[in-house]
Each structure stands twice: as structure tokens, then as C-alpha cells.
Amino acid sequence: MTALTAPTVSSDRDSHLLRDTWNVFRRELQPLLHDPFSLIFSLLQPIVFLGLFGPLLIGSSGQSTPEVLAWFVPGILVMIALFGTSATGSNLLYEMQTGSHERTLVAPIARSSLLVGRALKEMVPIIVQAAVIALVTIPFGFRPNLAGMAASLVLLAIFGMGLGALSYALALASRKKDWMFWAVQQALIFPLMILSGMLLPIEDGPEWMRVAASINPISHVVGATRALFAGDFGAPVVLGGFVAASALAAVGLWVGITAMRKSS
Amino acid sequence: MTNNHMISARGLSKEFTVKRKVTHAVTDLNIDVERGELVAFLGPNGAGKSTSLRMLTTLLPPTSGQATVAGYDIATGSAAVRSRIGYIGQGNSAGHNHRVRDELLSQGAFYGMSRTATAQRADELIESLGLGGLEKRPVLGLSGGQKRRLDIALGLVHSPELLFLDEPSTGLDPQSRANLWQHILTLRRQHGTTIFVTTHYLEEADQFAERVMVMDSGRMIADDTAPALKTRLAGDVISIGLGSMSEASRAAELVATALPSCRVNRSAHDETVLEITLERGNTELPRLLRHLDAAGVPVRTAALRQPTLDDVFLALTGRSLRDDSAAEPNSSSAEIENTGVRS
Numbered sequence: 001m002t003a004l005t006a007p008t009v010s011s012d013r014d015s016h017l018l019r020d021t022w023n024v025f026r027r028e029l030q031p032l033l034h035d036p037f038s039l040i041f042s043l044l045q046p047i048v049f050l051g052l053f054g055p056l057l058i059g060s061s062g063q064s065t066p067e068v069l070a071w072f073v074p075g076i077l078v079m080i081a082l083f084g085t086s087a088t089g090s091n092l093l094y095e096m097q098t099g100s101h102e103r104t105l106v107a108p109i110a111r112s113s114l115l116v117g118r119a120l121k122e123m124v125p126i127i128v129q130a131a132v133i134a135l136v137t138i139p140f141g142f143r144p145n146l147a148g149m150a151a152s153l154v155l156l157a158i159f160g161m162g163l164g165a166l167s168y169a170l171a172l173a174s175r176k177k178d179w180m181f182w183a184v185q186q187a188l189i190f191p192l193m194i195l196s197g198m199l200l201p202i203e204d205g206p207e208w209m210r211v212a213a214s215i216n217p218i219s220h221v222v223g224a225t226r227a228l229f230a231g232d233f234g235a236p237v238v239l240g241g242f243v244a245a246s247a248l249a250a251v252g253l254w255v256g257i258t259a260m261r262k263s264s
Numbered sequence: 265m266t267n268n269h270m271i272s273a274r275g276l277s278k279e280f281t282v283k284r285k286v287t288h289a290v291t292d293l294n295i296d297v298e299r300g301e302l303v304a305f306l307g308p309n310g311a312g313k314s315t316s317l318r319m320l321t322t323l324l325p326p327t328s329g330q331a332t333v334a335g336y337d338i339a340t341g342s343a344a345v346r347s348r349i350g351y352i353g354q355g356n357s358a359g360h361n362h363r364v365r366d367e368l369l370s371q372g373a374f375y376g377m378s379r380t381a382t383a384q385r386a387d388e389l390i391e392s393l394g395l396g397g398l399e400k401r402p403v404l405g406l407s408g409g410q411k412r413r414l415d416i417a418l419g420l421v422h423s424p425e426l427l428f429l430d431e432p433s434t435g436l437d438p439q440s441r442a443n444l445w446q447h448i449l450t451l452r453r454q455h456g457t458t459i460f461v462t463t464h465y466l467e468e469a470d471q472f473a474e475r476v477m478v479m480d481s482g483r484m485i486a487d488d489t490a491p492a493l494k495t496r497l498a499g500d501v502i503s504i505g506l507g508s509m510s511e512a513s514r515a516a517e518l519v520a521t522a523l524p525s526c527r528v529n530r531s532a533h534d535e536t537v538l539e540i541t542l543e544r545g546n547t548e549l550p551r552l553l554r555h556l557d558a559a560g561v562p563v564r565t566a567a568l569r570q571p572t573l574d575d576v577f578l579a580l581t582g583r584s585l586r587d588d589s590a591a592e593p594n595s596s597s598a599e600i601e602n603t604g605v606r607s
Contacts, residue, residue: 016376027370031361031402091361099355103418106321107374108347 020109024117029124039125039132045083046076046133053199066141073137073144074152074225075198077130078218081156082196084129085122085164086189089171089181092118096175105263115168115260119253122164123157130156134229145231151238152228159221159245165252172259196222220244270426270458271297271320275329278315289315291482293329297460297475299425302452304473305462306573308585312482313462314354317430320460321351334426347375350424354431357415358403364414365390365399368421375422382421389417393447409440416447427451429461433468441465445472466573466585476573478580485580490573497579498571500545502552505537505565512536515561522555523548537565545570 032039050073058068095101104114130153134144167185174181195202195209196218202210213219224241232238276293279286290312297303305313318324320333322342331338334348358367365386372382390396393413398406406414412432419427429448433441449472451457463469469476470490478486478493486493506512516528516538523542531537542548545568556563577585 019376020374023370023373026373027359027362027366030363030366030370031359034363095359097355098360099353099415100357100359102323102353102355103351103357103371104374105323106346106349106351106353107371108343108376109374 016108017110017113020113021117021120024104024109024113025120026117028118028121032121032125036128039128042084042125043080043129043133046080046129049079049199050076050133050137057200064141066143069137069140069142070230071201071226073134073142074229075196075222077133077152077156078159078196078222078225079193079198080129080133081126081160082163082189082193082218084125085160086167086185088118088122088164089167089169089174089185092168093171093174093178093181096171097178111261112257115165115256116253118168119161119165119256122160126156126160127153144229148228148231148233151233152225155221155224155228155241155245158242158249159218162245162249162252165249165256169252169256169259172256172263175263192216192218195219198222217244217248268299269296269332270299270301271295271331271333271460273320273329273331276316276319276326276331277328278312278319278324279327288482290319290326293484295331295477295484295487297458299458300452300456301475302459302473303461303475303477304469305460305477305479306464306466306469306577306585307462307479308464308583311479313479314430315482316479317351317428317460317462321349321428322346323351347422348425350419350422350427352415352419352427352429352432354434356403356411357418358411360402360404362403363400364395364403364406367403367414368417371418371421377422385421385423386417389420392450393417394443409436409443412436412440412444413447416444420451423455424457426458426460429459431462431464433463433465441468448472464585466577470573478573478577480577480581486576493573493576494571495543498575499541499543500548500571501569502540502542502545502549503531503537503565503567503569504540504552504556504563505534507536507562507564509535511561512538514559515556515563518556518559518561519552522552 054068054072057072058065061068092101131149134142134149138144170184171181174184193199195213195216197203197213198218202213202219205213220237220240221244222241223237224235224239224244227233227235227237227241273293273295276290276295277288278290279288281287293316305316307313315324319326320331320338322333322338322345325339333345336342336344336348338345358364362370368386368389369382372385373379377385390399393416395410395413395417398410403411403414412435416432419429432448433444436444445468448459448461452459461473474489476486476488476490476493477484486497488496504515506515512530512535519526519528519538519540523540526540526542529539529541531539540552549566549568553563553566574585577583
């Protein structure tokens, strides 16, 4: 009766990491696959920026439409990744409230896979949405370098995965007070956006803004995306963008996995 | 399995510190559940039922004590425990944007089942839980009862040998509740699944469980079969109505001499009615009627009331489980509830 000598199992989770990650990734992707048009509807915001902010840029800069689009469209693509993935933690927050996250915690899935699978899924909508926006602006005079565009999508995917992981970590940290998720997300997203130079050139701003932008990983991603769409693969900003995105992804995954392990 | 115990817990305790105040959610829990048993874990809201369940299902590390579940230690063998148990929590297990059948397939994949085995199992469960026609419906579009049945299906996909259910019937209408229990009982009959269910519905525990564990304020205060608990802690009540006050007094004397171990009271509603608390009321009642009849005291009415688990809880704690104000969690456990730890 009192014997509690149960066999201890050596963690065989590592061998299942890939399988678990794939299963989580696939589950996250399912609603999107069934309803791909939801991706297009969520492009409303970037289209508003393109349609209403673009003409103002053209008017104030005095440059030609193709010149402005070559500068502005890559910024908008980063904006899609920024807004889409920074909010994705709210899905997890919701699943924590309903109980479906709890169900996955009781299942024999590695905690790290619960986070990584979700973060990897963030790549898919970014690639689809960025490609759609890049292509629909071509009739208006946007002239992307196609190889550069492909490389940009990879860059944006890495960036989105990292940002998504951070968003999930924020959701896990806010599970006891869900208002905190939106408070932090909203407080960070606009400064990060403006200090990345995606809407207006940061070079025209004061010194302190340029310093702030230089330590904002998003501004490096924006710079790299612009260079790649122009076909300028050798530009130092390209390497800088990939380094910034990879660093963000590494930090995001580490913070996210730690938060997921602590949450249960 | 080193022994036949599906669940074995020793000294399992959980403390929460909320705003520098320590709350003992569960204190010194000792449980042995054998393979194939159906155990109901009964107690008011905030008694510590869910916290106990969350420890046994590896969702919450205990502050102290240890437990083996399905043969593995919950602390050192959590992965092995997880792959062997099913858990149906208080919330809804399926993601709202997901489709019914997709979630069942994902669940099978999570447990390492093959695609074909999962698909077959999913279709079986859709059929047996009455989810036919809803396969492609997003979970958001299901009714409360349908969602609960999907929760059950998700908990069963991998055919666990041990199933934990946390308040499975809360919020369901009586028909859905009866239906749910039918599924649980069928599962058990067909597969010998060990079932551990928390509930605050007394009737459910009484009707379906072979064994009832009663929890109050974080401690287990009783553990036995429902009939044994009732006999030991509550007792039957025979009410007999007599023609007049004097006859009632006469009858009371006769009863007291014939059954020295019983307790005789006048009914609060009618002074001519005697309430006799005793064991084995069903065999004593006819004997009592014959005895009074032979003594020339005619009995006008007779009724036997057998005790409920609520009487048991009342006898144990001095409070009624039905009384919502008594079952209301105190302020500190309410705070815990707000922080997302259900107890």
C-alpha cells in the first residue's frame, strides 16, 4: 500500500521534439487552411496605409510614384509582420481561458514544441500576405527584384517567428490579467513602428531618434527589406537585417520556451 | 505497474501564496484508487478538488508529498503519466476556431497515434458521442452540450486507462447530463477504464460512483461507498403519523423501548408525527408498524426517507452542500480563483 517506488522514465521527449513541433504547427495552421480568405481580410490595414498614406508621401517628397513605392512597399510588408504577429499571443491567451491550452499541457507534448510550433506557424501568413501586397502594387508602378523579394520573405518569416514567440511569451505572462497583454502590445508597437522608419524616413529625424532607431531591430529589418527588393544583395544593411531578425528570433524563442515551461 | 493501484498519493499538499497570504488549498491528501474503480470526488466549490486533480494530472507541482498515477511518479515521470491518462477539465478542450474532426485528429497526433488509427478512432467517437454531422463545424458554432461531448471525445481519443473528469456535467441541462453519464458508464463497462471524477452534484456521486471521497477545506474527510457513508454517518428516518398527541406520546415510548438505539423526535411541522432515526429503516419499518398495531396504537401514515450524501456532508461538517452560501469559497480562495488556479 505504501510502496511508492514507481519507475522513473528517462526523458524521451527529445526524440519527439520534431514530431511534437510539427503537430502543434499543423494544428495552428488548420483554421488558416480552411479559411485562407481571412488572411486577405486582415490586409485591410496595410492597404489603407498604402492607399491613403502613399499619395501623401508622393506629394510631400516630390519623387515619382515608382520611387516612392520602392521605398514605401517594403516598409508596409514589415508593418504587416509587425502588426500580425505581435497580436498573435491573444490566440493563446484565449485558449488559456477556454481550456484548450490546458488540454495540450496534459498531452505528452514537449513544452518547447508548444511554443516553437506556434511561432513557426507565424511564418505562413506573413509570407502569403507580403507576397500578395508586393504583387498587387506592381500595377501601380512597384518594380520588385524577384530574387530579392524571395529573400525578403525569408527575412520577414524569421522576424515574424521571433516576434510571434515574444507575443506568446507576453500572453503567458499576462494569463492572470489579460488586459496587460494589450496594454504592453499597444504601448510597444507604435514606438517600434515609428522608430523603424517604415512610414517616414528616420534620417530626417533628430539625433536621438536616429540612435533609438539604430538599436531597434525592426529598423534593420526594414532597411534590409528595402535593399533586397531593389536587388542590392551586397548592401551591408542586408546582413544587418538578417542578424537583427535572427537575434530577435533566438531571443524570442528562448524567452517564449522559458515562459511556456514555467507556465505549468 | 508495481501494484494494482492506478492512483496512489501520500501526503500530497498544495499551498498558494496570494498577496503574502498562504492558502492551504490541499492538505495531506492520501488516496489509493484501484484499477477499474469509479471514484467520485465530492465537495463544495473551493474545497480543493480541482487542485488535487491538477496535481494528479501533472498540471500543478505539489508543494509536498508524492503520488504515482498509472504507474509513474507525477514529478519524475510526468511524460509517462501524461501519455497514459485522459483529462477532461472544467473548460472546453477544443480550440474555438478549429473544426470538430480536425481537433480529434490533432489530439491523436499529440499522443503519437498513427494517422489511420486516429482517423478510425475519431470517427468512432464522433459516432458514439452523437457528434455526427458536426465534423466540419467550427467549435465556436457548437452548443454547450455538443462542446462538452467533444471534450469527452478529445479525452478519449488515445483510449486512456485512467480518465480524470473535472466537474464534467456543470452547466449541462439534465438530459445532457444523463447522456454524459451514460457515455462514461459505457466506456467503463467496455474498456474497464478507471474513472476519477470531481463533482458537486450529490445525485451523480450517489448514483454512479462505487466510492465517494468527500473533501472540505482542502482535506479529505471521508472515503467509502455511498451506502456505507450514509449508514455510518446519517441513518434512515422513519416518519409515522398518529391520530392524536397522546397517541404520539404513547408511540414514542413504545418505539424507544423496542429500538433502544434509535433517536425519536417530534416533527417540526406536526406534533403528531414522530421522526425516528435509525439504521436499516427498510427492515425496521414493518416490524415497528406490527409492534405498534399489536399495542393498540393505530398508525395513520408511515414513510421512510433514506439519507442522501447531503445528509452525510451535513453530519461531517455541520454544513449542507446544497446551501450555496455555505459552499461559497471564502475570500482567500476567491482570490486564488481570480489568479486562474481553480480549486
